[in-house]
Amino acid sequence: MAQTITTTKVGPNYKWVVLSNTTLGILMATINTNIVLISLPSIFHGININPLDPSKTNYLLWMLLGYMVVTATLLVTLGRISDMFGRVRMYNLGFAIFTLGSILLFFTPGTGDTAAISMILFRVVQAVGASFLFANSTAIITDAFPAHQRGLALGINQVAGIVGNVLGLILGGILAAINWRYVFLVSVPFGLFGTFWAYWKLRETALVNRHQKIDWLGNVTFFVGLIVLLFGLTYGIEPYGDAPTGWGSPFVLGAVFLGLLLLIIFVIIELRVPDPMFRLTLFKIRAFSIGNLSNFLSSLSRGGLQFMLIIWLQGIWLPLHGYNFEDTPLWAGIYMLPMMVGMIIVAPFSGWLSDRIGAKTLATLGLFLQVAGFLLLTFLPANFDYTVFALLLALMGVAQGLFSVPNTAALMNSVPANQRGAASGMNSTATNAASVISMAVFFSIVTLGLAASLPTTLTNGLTGVGLPLEIATKIGHLPPIAALFGAFLGYNPMSTLVQPAALQQLSQANQNVLLGKTFFPNLISDPFMVGLHAAFYISAGLCLIAAIASFFRGKHSPALAQEPAADEAVYILEDEAVLTGEA
Structure with a gap:
């Protein structure tokens, strides 16, 4: 096959344009993950749906998890397609699709089931756009930066994702209090600006093979x-x-x-x-295979645990400390900030340091620190001292910052340049799929822990405030997941479990006790902690396996530092031997 070489001219500051634009894209996508979580009560109230109604819980489940499920399933495919048709082109398309999804969500028609189904579908549109952004941002950064600066660049990019998670919680709490539609409108100006900026400034600097078949x-x-x-x-x-x-x-x-x-x-x-969508032969590269395995196990250990920590705060700790249930989603996000701060401080530094000493030491140390963090969390009582809790959260944030950026940089540095889109997609798929699996597993573990003892505990507690045994027994045997979802959404779980007719049978004093801030937390704390401790031990075990694997990832390769940056020498090649990495 004849070889065609086209030179793409970019200026010396192009890599910083890439970093700033991709950082905006990741920031926007991550804001929209958490902004919905904290806004769900206002959203469901706005469309006149009770998300804890047994016939409506599917809507709640898919508003929570649908975005993650779609991104997890699309990332590898879109990464491979981007390698074939251009990463910048597909990334730009993702910005536009995400913005369209945000506009559709803002204009969600009707109420009730129609509105709920429409919103889930429009979230899928958003997720498709986010998948293009996630699948290509890391690869585009890797293309633009020389090997000795990639860790720093990827660290800054990941900080944007961390900040996005925090901003999502805060913006969601503020905007939902005004109007639930503003939760989706806030993304539109950023999306329009980012789309225009990406089409105007970003250039294709990667190896592109338009002759492969899908x-x-x-x-x-x-x-x-x-x-x-x-x-x-x-x-x-x-x-x-x-x-x-x-x-x-x-x-x-x-x-x-x-x-x-x-x-x-x-x-x-x-x-x-x-022409496979993903070349499984890449797993013969030790840094790539171990990087993916470590990332998958680490994500599996922490994806669902973050939700469990939030439920711990919202369902037990915050009410015991005087916070109203409806205020707990926002305050839970605020009290989780030490973890975010730890990651924000460490991630760019660990990226910069990994450019010089390699990923092995930093990533392995980060995973061992995560093991220590999970084990130390098991020593906390349900009503803990927040100073100790905050220090452990900060330790977990530092540990994740030490691991994530060096691991990603080493993984991306290890693959041929024309395979970076697929490699980035696989790495992101490992993260998102593991997070969904983790949520399912840890929700189940905690739910089973509650189911073992909560019926008796709840029945005794309800009879203690005057409910007849028959009604108390019936309520005590309701699915415990309803109580967890209620606490997560900022509802007083007792107001969702006990029907108004049953409440009327109690004196006003007993109603006040039942619906008070401490009744439910005191009932649920012991059964909840049994399941939560089991989840902590499992997470520690997963991180330990990941740390051992990371230790055997191999040494830093100085040869990578010789790879030119995008502004030094950039060619688009259409030669099959070169594109498949066989030249």
Whole structure:
């Protein structure tokens, strides 16, 4: 095949343009993850839906997890397509699609089921746009920066994601109090500006191969397999019959089995097709395979745990310290800030240092510190001293900052330049898929822990304030997930579990006790901590395995420092031997 070389001229400051634009994109995408979490009560109230109604909990579940499920299933496919048709082009498209999704959400029509379904679909549109941003931002940064500056650049980019999580909580609390539609409107000006800026300033500086064919069979099996698997895991959180979780449901078990089977078929397909959507031979690169494994295990350990920590704050600690339930979502975000601050301080520094000494020491140390953090959390009582809690959160943030940036930089440095889109997509898929799996697993662990003792504890507590035994027993055997969701959304769980007719049978004094700030936290604290401690131990074990794997990732390669930056020598090559890394 004839070789065509086209030189792309970019200025010496181009890499900083790339970093600033991709940072804006990640900031916008991460803001919209948490801004919805904290705004859900106002959103559901605005469309006249009770999310804790058993017939409506699917809406709650998919508003919470749908965004993550879609991004997890699309990232590898979009990363591979971006390698074929241009990362900047696909990234720009993602900015535009995300902005369109935000506009559609702002104008969500109607109320009730129609509005809820429309919002879930529009969130899917947002998720598609975010998938383009997530799949390409890391690869575009890697293309633009020389190897000796990539860690610093990726660290700054990841800080934007951390800041976005914090801003999402704060903006969500402020805007939802004014009008729930403003929660989605806030993204529109940033999206319009970012889209225009990206189309105007960003240039294609990567190796592009327009002669490869799209691996349709591989794409379909991967997408369907992963989304069916994540569907099954997601519905495993919901009760099934008299069981507190859905792990005995034929639908859940069938979905998990079918999803895993399709993913196995996907691997077989990828080993046989000439132009696979993801070259599994990249796993022969030790830094790439260990980087992905460590990232997956680390994400598995912490994805669901962050939700558990928030429920711990909202359902137990904050009410015991005098906060109204409706105020707990915002304050939980504020009290989680030490973890964010630890990551913000350490991430750029660890990226800069990894450019000089490599990823092995920093990433492995970060994972061992996460192990220590999870184990130390098991020593805290339900009503803890916040100073100790804040120090442990800061330790967890520092640990994640030490691990994440060096691990990502080493992973991206290890692959051929023409495979960076797929590599970035796989790394992001590992993060997002592990987070969904983690939420399903840890919600289930805590729910099962509650189900073992909460019925007796709750029944005794309700009879103690005067409810008849028959009514108290019925309430005590309601699915505990309803209480967890209620606390997470900022509702007083007792007001959602006890019907108004039952409340009327109590004296005003007993009603005040039942609906007070301390009744539910005192009842749930012991059963909740049993499940939470089990989740901490599992997370510590996962991080320990990741740390051992990270230790064997290999040494820093000085040869990487010789790779030119985008503003030093950039060529778009259309030669198959070069593009497949075989030249």
